[in-house]
Amino acid sequence: MRFITRTLIVVLLLSILLTGCGKSDKKMSTTNANSNVKQVLHLSLPNDPPMLDPQRATDMTSFEILNAVFEGLVRIDKDGKVEKGSGLAKDWTISPDKLTYTFHLKDNIKWSDGNPITAQDFEYSWKRALDPKTASEYAYILYPIKNAEKYNSGKASADDVGIKALDSKTLQVTLEKPTPYFLGLTSFITYLPVEKSFVEKVGDKLASSPDNMVFSGPFKLKEWNHEQNLTLVKNENYWDKNNVKLSEIDLDIVKDLNTLAQNYDTGKYDTISVTGDYIDKYKGQVKYAPNGEVYFIALNNTSPIFKNANIRRAFSLAINRKELADNVLKDGSSPAYGIVPNGIPGEKDEYRKEVGDLFSEDTNKAKELLNEGMKELNITKLPKITLLASDSDSGKKLAQALQEFWKKNLGVDVEIQSMAFKVRLQRLKSKQYDMAIDDWIADYNDPMTFLDMWVTNGGNNDSGFSDPEYDKLINDAESTPDAKLRMDDMKKAEKIFIDAMSVAPIYFSSTAYVQKDYVKGYVRHPVGVSDEWKWVYIEK
Incomplete structure (x- = not known):
């Protein structure tokens, strides 16, 4: 969910949706x-x-x-x-x-x-x-x-x-x-x-x-x-x-992190999520809750610029995900090199461990890909490129960090457009954007919740990605009773999706909070x- 998913499957995976690991004060009546x-x-x-x-x-x-x-x-x-x-x-x-x-x-x-x-x-x-x-x-x-x-x-x-x-x-x-x-x-x-x-x-x-x-x-x-x-x-x-x-x-409804922290300190709020510098502020008090969630940059595959796969790859490879997680987020989130996050079960172990990373960052390669993509589009200069971002304090900081990566590693100026969540969703749905910070949290505990949304014309496929082979693999995975074949099909589909870089995964999130x-x-x-x-x- 968008935090959003798509069709279901037919195999023996888990007999129950949303298994295990709920964080609670157990046994406290x-x-x-x-x-x-x-x-x-x-x-x-x-x-x-x-x-x-x-x-x-x-x-x-x-x-x-x-x-x-x-x-x-x-x-x-x-x-x-x-x-x-x-x-x-x-x-x-x-x-x-x-x-x-x-x-x-x-x-x-x-x-x-x-x-x-x-x-x-x-x-x-x-x-x-x-x-x-x-x-x-x-x-x-x-x-x-x-x-x-x-x-x-x-x-x-x-x-x-x-x-x-x-x-x-x-x-x-x-x-x-x-x-x-x-x-x-x-x-x-x-x-x-x-x-x-x-x-x-x-x-x-x-x-x-x-x-x-x-x-x-x-x-x-x-x-x-x-x-x-x-x-x-x-x-x-x-x-x-x-x-x-x-x-x-x-x-x-509070978007400013400083206001949140001040109100928590005075006792107005009983628990708040924290990120960035506020992790240091509450050192020793912070707790972490894992999320089955991936943050990514939606790249409008139907736009004049991001319809080009090499340009999409260039913008993705120019992001230093570890620096982003360690120095900007600071909340336990980890770099994402696939669309399915950590903790989601695979065939025998965690899916992400079984598949591994599907790409790596390379600023020199990013520059080469950008130049190659521009040649393919027969342009010598990029038009103005905008990034849709949350109007929350943390959302603005994330957008600014991405903006700096693209300026430093690609020499590209990106304009940030911060806006209310509802407006950003509408822009995504109508594909009125170049790039947008987006996310997906698991609707159920299986890789398919991160994969079936990208089928051609899928209800939540806001990037406009379309690939017949991908569609077939997802359909096959949803139709087979063979658990191994199903998992193999999903792994192949994810590789196709990432190779196309229809979206640029940036991090697998974790919630840091004080209570x-x-x-x-x-x-x-x-x-x-x-x-x-x-x-x-x-x-x-």
């Missing part, structure tokens, strides 16, 4: 929350959430809010696992051929408006995501379901899709092929339910304000002042409300929605 202490968590967000409609959201900022105010059939637990009863489904059965899942909803589960949550709500929501009219960029995350892709592409009707409410408490789902991690997928944001009757009532106003939302999760959105702050409050109609100790979560000692139960997942607030409590 929420009953330890001191009843005399105000149970309010004070946080910040780097951006205003662009979209709080579960079927249309695509970014991590929105995902974190949606994960707090909605819940699906399952909820990933503190240890990153899927267990029966963890979400709105009390249990389920799976047919012997692994194609039919029958989910049984809990009794007496309610929306925040008091209406019952039904299997019909789930059927409506999932088909809504697939409806071409919804234009959900994440529709493909439901493609394991029978005829889902055909309906989304206009080749089948909604009735043909393998999603059916048998009664108000029973949802039957039929898959195209066995998908061992399907249960975990049902926790993904696009799979979250919306209340059918409410959506039909508010129409296009859905998720535009707290009044135009109804919630199924631990919290409700009480206040949303765009570009300023959001307030979440406990949802008293939530089925597991007794294990939710926070009464409120206050989230300010007050009185904050307990805060879970940080390494894959998927990172910050889980359901089990947080304040103990002073």
